[in-house]
Amino acid sequence: MKTQRSADIAAGCFLSILGLIVVFAATGIKGGMDERLPPRTLPYVLGCTMIGAGAILAFKTWRLRGKETFINWPDRAGAVRVLVTLASLAIYIALIELLGLPIDTLLFVSFLVWYLGRYRIIYSAMIGLVSAAVVYFLFIFFLELSFPVGPLAR
Numbered sequence: 395m396k397t398q399r400s401a402d403i404a405a406g407c408f409l410s411i412l413g414l415i416v417v418f419a420a421t422g423i424k425g426g427m428d429e430r431l432p433p434r435t436l437p438y439v440l441g442c443t444m445i446g447a448g449a450i451l452a453f454k455t456w457r458l459r460g461k462e463t464f465i466n467w468p469d470r471a472g473a474v475r476v477l478v479t480l481a482s483l484a485i486y487i488a489l490i491e492l493l494g495l496p497i498d499t500l501l502f503v504s505f506l507v508w509y510l511g512r513y514r515i516i517y518s519a520m521i522g523l524v525s526a527a528v529v530y531f532l533f534i535f536f537l538e539l540s541f542p543v544g545p546l547a548r
Contacts, residue, residue: 399463405451406452412448413442413444416440416441423437431538435539482502486498495541496530497544499529500525501522529541530546
């Protein structure tokens, strides 16, 4: 049996390591001098955030003393949900160049909200639409980051 404490420490360490990998990978992203924000800005910010959040989670959990809470691994239904989520993330990444970030985000978020949250499709579509609008206006329109726009560019 695993405890919540050991799971949180492992998750914190994993997030910190993943953040280090993201920051290291972002150093290889090239950008032009004519851009307001270089393309590596967002990966740097996300990587540093992951490093900090993971370290805080691991450290706070490590210092925590009290009754241990035992956790069970997901049953078959939980494992299927995890696999479907990972598969949908892989499809999201594969389609980002073809569909563009806003449309791909609309489909990805709508599906996951519907699938994981068991909400009606109209609510899922509305949340996906808001997410796509935020992605478009924040990252592409205002920050002018070089994400694929897909059919919206035409």
